[in-house]
Amino acid sequence: MDVSGTGNCPVLAGVATALIDDRGIVIGWSRAAEQLLGRAAAHVLGRSIVRLLAEPGVIAGGELPRDGEAELLSDSGQAIAVRYRTEKYQSLGLSLLLAVAVEQAAETEWDTALSRALLSQSRIGFILRDKNLAVVRSNQVRGAVAGPTVPVGSRLSDVMHPDDAAGVEAALRGVLETGVPLAAHEQRVRSARAPDGDWSLAVSAVRTEDTRGRPTGVAVLFTDATKHLRADRRRELSHRASAGIGGTLDINRTAQEIVDTLVPDVADVAWVNLADATYTGDEPPKTFGGGDLHLRRAAARIATGPWPAALLQPGEPIPHFPDLPLVRELQEGRTIVVGRAALERALVDHPWLRLVAPRNGHSMIVAPLFARGLVLGVVTAWRTDQAEPFDEEDAGLLAEIAAHSALGVDNARRYTREHRAAVALQERLLPQAFTSTRVMETAGAYLPAAGGAEIGGDWFDTIELPSLRTALVVGDVTGHGLHATATMGRLRTAVQTLADLELPPDELLAHLDDLVSRLADEAELSHRDVVGATCLVAVHDPVEGHCTMASAGHPPPLLALPSADVSPVSVRPGPPLGVGGLPFEPTTVAVPPGSVLALYTDGLLQRYGTDIDSSTRDLSERLALHCRSATDLPSLAQDLISGAAQHPLSDDAALLLARTSAVQPEDVADWEFPADPRAVSSAREMAGAKLAEWGLDDIIFVTELIVSELVTNAVRYAGGPVGLRLIRGEVLCCEVTDPSNTQPRMRRARTSDEGGRGLFLVAQLSRRWGSRYGQSGKTIWVEQDLSV
Incomplete structure (x- = not known):
C-alpha cells in the first residue's frame, strides 16, 4: 500500500507517512518515506517498525510515544533524525505515523514564527497579496500601523485614493512581473473612506513563489515615515x-x-x-x-x-x-x-x-x-x-x-x-533729452544696465557755442554705480567749461585727459584702476557746413546723409582718457543740411549683438530705415536704444542724435578792412546797411556801436587785416577777427580815464561776448538778442 500524504500541496511536501497495525507491522509506506530513508516500500512493508529505529528503546510498552523526535535508519544504515507524530484509529486498530526531517521541521517552525511575528506587529505593516493584488493576510485589518484599514479580500482602489492606488498598483505589479524587489519606496497614501487620512509610508515588497518558482503574489512591508519624511x-x-x-x-x-x-x-x-x-x-x-x-x-x-x-x-x-x-x-x-x-x-x-x-x-x-x-x-x-x-x-x-x-x-x-538716489543723481547730471534751435535739433536717450538695476557713467551733452555752432559730446566712464555717476558729473562739468573756452575738440580732449589722470591720482588705491573714460567731441559749424570731431577711445559716430545713406565717420581714435602721453587727432567731415549724426556709447551696440562690426551694421540699417521714413528725432532715439533688445544690457547705453541745418548764404555777411582808423567808419556803415537790409532796424544803433568799439580796438592794438562778419540766426552774431593773440580784457574805467570803456560797454549792450583763437590771431564775438 502506497500512502503518499503530500499530493501537490507545498505545505505537505517532504512529509513521510507510514501506516502501522496494532502489532507494530508496517502496512503502508509513502513515496516521501522512500525518499527520506532511501527504503523502497517492498523492503519495509510487512516488517516491524522497530527495525527502522536506530534506538529501539524509544518504544515504551510496545508503542511509540504520540510525538517527539527519533532517529530512523536509512537503507545505508545511516541514522536520520526526524520529528514525528502518530495518530491512532481505534476502530481500525491502525496508527498513522507522520515524520519529517528535523531540519525541515525547524524551518517550518521558523516560517510559522516569522508569519506570526509579522502579523502581530504594531509598528511594521504587513500585507500578503495574491496575484490579483487582493489581500490574503494582513495585520492592517484593524489598522495596527499607519495607513488605511485593509480588510482581507480588498483591493488597492477599495481603501486608497485613486491617484495613490494607481501608483502603488503599478509598483507592485512591477515586482510581481519582474521579481525585482521594491525597497524603501516613498509613497503618499490617502484614505478613500472616512475618516480621511494622509500618510507617507516607506514601502518594501517582494514576490512570493510556490515550490516550483511560480509567482503566487506579493508580500508588502511598510512603516510610517510621515514624521521622518x-x-x-x-x-x-x-x-x-x-x-x-x-x-x-x-x-x-x-x-x-x-x-x-x-x-x-x-x-x-x-x-x-x-x-x-x-x-x-x-x-x-x-x-x-x-x-x-x-x-x-x-x-x-x-x-x-x-x-x-x-x-x-x-x-x-x-x-x-x-x-x-x-x-x-x-x-x-x-x-x-x-x-x-x-x-x-x-x-x-x-x-x-x-x-x-x-x-x-x-x-x-x-x-x-x-x-x-x-x-x-x-x-x-x-x-x-x-x-x-x-x-x-x-x-x-x-x-x-x-x-x-x-x-x-x-x-x-x-x-x-x-x-533711486543714483537715478536721481544721474537724471540731474544729464542734460535735457531734446533741444531745438534754428540750426540743429537734438534728441538724447539713456538706458541703464540690467534693465535699470545698474546706473553707470554714460552721458551725452549738447552745448550751444557762439556763432551758432554746437558742440556734441558723448562719453562713457569706466564702471557702474555712484562712483561712475559722480565721475561722469565732474567730466561733464569740465567739458562744458572747456567748451566755453572754444577749444578745438582735440585740445579739449587733451585737457580732459589731464583731468582724468588727476582724478585717478586722487582716488583710493582700490579705485584707481577703474577711473577712466572714453569720450567723443564734435563741433558743428552751420556756416561752413562741416563738423570737426575727435575721439578718446570712443566708437565712431554714424552719419546719415539726406539721401538716407548711413556710414561710420572715419575718426582716428585716440587713447581713452586717463592714459596720457598721446595726442588726439581731429577729423572734419562735410555735413549737408538735413543730415543726422548719431553719437553713442559701446553699450548701445550690445542691443544689436555681440559682434561689434555686425552690431554697427545693424544699427546703421535701422537708422537708415527711420531716416527714410522721416521719423521724428525723439521717437527715433527711443527706438534705436531699445527696439532691437532681446535681453537686458550688461552695460548702460547713451545715444545722442543731431539733425543739422545750415545758415543760408544770405544770412551771412563778411568784410575785411586794413589797419586804418578810417576803416572804423566804413565797418560801421556797412554793418548798418546790412542790418537795414535784413529788417533789423531796431538794433542798428547798438550794433554800430559794438562794431565801432571792436574794430577800433583791433586797428589800435592788433593791426590788420581786420575781418568783420555778421551772422543772422536766432541771435545776431558779430565777429571781429585780427592777427593778434593778445587776450582782450575788460576793466572798469575810472571817472578821469579817457579810455578803457569799450569792452565794458560791449558787455552791457550784448547778450554775451567772448573770444576764441585760431591757427593765427583771434576772433572776438558778440551775440545780441533779436526782436524778430
Whole structure:
C-alpha cells in the first residue's frame, strides 16, 4: 500500500507517512518515506517498525510515544533524525505515523514564527497579496500601523485614493512581473473612506513563489515615515528657501519667490503683503494695533486654478484692519497659527473675513517679515486641500523662511533706496533729452544696465557755442554705480567749461585727459584702476557746413546723409582718457543740411549683438530705415536704444542724435578792412546797411556801436587785416577777427580815464561776448538778442 500524504500541496511536501497495525507491522509506506530513508516500500512493508529505529528503546510498552523526535535508519544504515507524530484509529486498530526531517521541521517552525511575528506587529505593516493584488493576510485589518484599514479580500482602489492606488498598483505589479524587489519606496497614501487620512509610508515588497518558482503574489512591508519624511521635506524646503529667496534685488520678485517656495509643498494658498515704504526704499512706519497698516499685496499663489477673485489681488492695498490680538503679536515679531473657526470668532462676520480666508481654507499660519527691528510685511499661508492643520513644526519652518526672506526684502529695499538716489543723481547730471534751435535739433536717450538695476557713467551733452555752432559730446566712464555717476558729473562739468573756452575738440580732449589722470591720482588705491573714460567731441559749424570731431577711445559716430545713406565717420581714435602721453587727432567731415549724426556709447551696440562690426551694421540699417521714413528725432532715439533688445544690457547705453541745418548764404555777411582808423567808419556803415537790409532796424544803433568799439580796438592794438562778419540766426552774431593773440580784457574805467570803456560797454549792450583763437590771431564775438 502506497500512502503518499503530500499530493501537490507545498505545505505537505517532504512529509513521510507510514501506516502501522496494532502489532507494530508496517502496512503502508509513502513515496516521501522512500525518499527520506532511501527504503523502497517492498523492503519495509510487512516488517516491524522497530527495525527502522536506530534506538529501539524509544518504544515504551510496545508503542511509540504520540510525538517527539527519533532517529530512523536509512537503507545505508545511516541514522536520520526526524520529528514525528502518530495518530491512532481505534476502530481500525491502525496508527498513522507522520515524520519529517528535523531540519525541515525547524524551518517550518521558523516560517510559522516569522508569519506570526509579522502579523502581530504594531509598528511594521504587513500585507500578503495574491496575484490579483487582493489581500490574503494582513495585520492592517484593524489598522495596527499607519495607513488605511485593509480588510482581507480588498483591493488597492477599495481603501486608497485613486491617484495613490494607481501608483502603488503599478509598483507592485512591477515586482510581481519582474521579481525585482521594491525597497524603501516613498509613497503618499490617502484614505478613500472616512475618516480621511494622509500618510507617507516607506514601502518594501517582494514576490512570493510556490515550490516550483511560480509567482503566487506579493508580500508588502511598510512603516510610517510621515514624521521622518516631513522632517526631511522641511529641511529640504528650508535649504531651497535659503538658496532660492533673495537672490534678486527686486522686491516684487523676492515676494513671489516666497510664495513659490511655500505652494504647494507647505500650503495650498499663500500670499505676501509688503509695507508700502519698501517700494520706495524707505523704512516702514512703526505701527501697533489695527487701522491702516500701510501694506500692499505683493505676491500670491494658489496650488490649483487661477487666483480667486474674492481674495485681495496682487498690487492692491490692504484695507484698514481691525485691532486684534494676533495683529499685535505679528507686529511684535511672532508667528501665528490660527484655525478658521477661531478666525471667524475673532472677526465676527467682519468684511475682512472674505479677504483673508479662502474658500475651504481650514488652517492659517502667518509670519512677519521682521528685519533690523522693522516689520517689512507678512507672509500668510492657508491649507485647503491638505487635510492636516498647521502645527508648531510648520510654524517654526515658516518663521525660519520668513526670517531669511525678510533679509532679502530688506536688502532689496535698501538697494531700491540707493538706486533711486543714483537715478536721481544721474537724471540731474544729464542734460535735457531734446533741444531745438534754428540750426540743429537734438534728441538724447539713456538706458541703464540690467534693465535699470545698474546706473553707470554714460552721458551725452549738447552745448550751444557762439556763432551758432554746437558742440556734441558723448562719453562713457569706466564702471557702474555712484562712483561712475559722480565721475561722469565732474567730466561733464569740465567739458562744458572747456567748451566755453572754444577749444578745438582735440585740445579739449587733451585737457580732459589731464583731468582724468588727476582724478585717478586722487582716488583710493582700490579705485584707481577703474577711473577712466572714453569720450567723443564734435563741433558743428552751420556756416561752413562741416563738423570737426575727435575721439578718446570712443566708437565712431554714424552719419546719415539726406539721401538716407548711413556710414561710420572715419575718426582716428585716440587713447581713452586717463592714459596720457598721446595726442588726439581731429577729423572734419562735410555735413549737408538735413543730415543726422548719431553719437553713442559701446553699450548701445550690445542691443544689436555681440559682434561689434555686425552690431554697427545693424544699427546703421535701422537708422537708415527711420531716416527714410522721416521719423521724428525723439521717437527715433527711443527706438534705436531699445527696439532691437532681446535681453537686458550688461552695460548702460547713451545715444545722442543731431539733425543739422545750415545758415543760408544770405544770412551771412563778411568784410575785411586794413589797419586804418578810417576803416572804423566804413565797418560801421556797412554793418548798418546790412542790418537795414535784413529788417533789423531796431538794433542798428547798438550794433554800430559794438562794431565801432571792436574794430577800433583791433586797428589800435592788433593791426590788420581786420575781418568783420555778421551772422543772422536766432541771435545776431558779430565777429571781429585780427592777427593778434593778445587776450582782450575788460576793466572798469575810472571817472578821469579817457579810455578803457569799450569792452565794458560791449558787455552791457550784448547778450554775451567772448573770444576764441585760431591757427593765427583771434576772433572776438558778440551775440545780441533779436526782436524778430
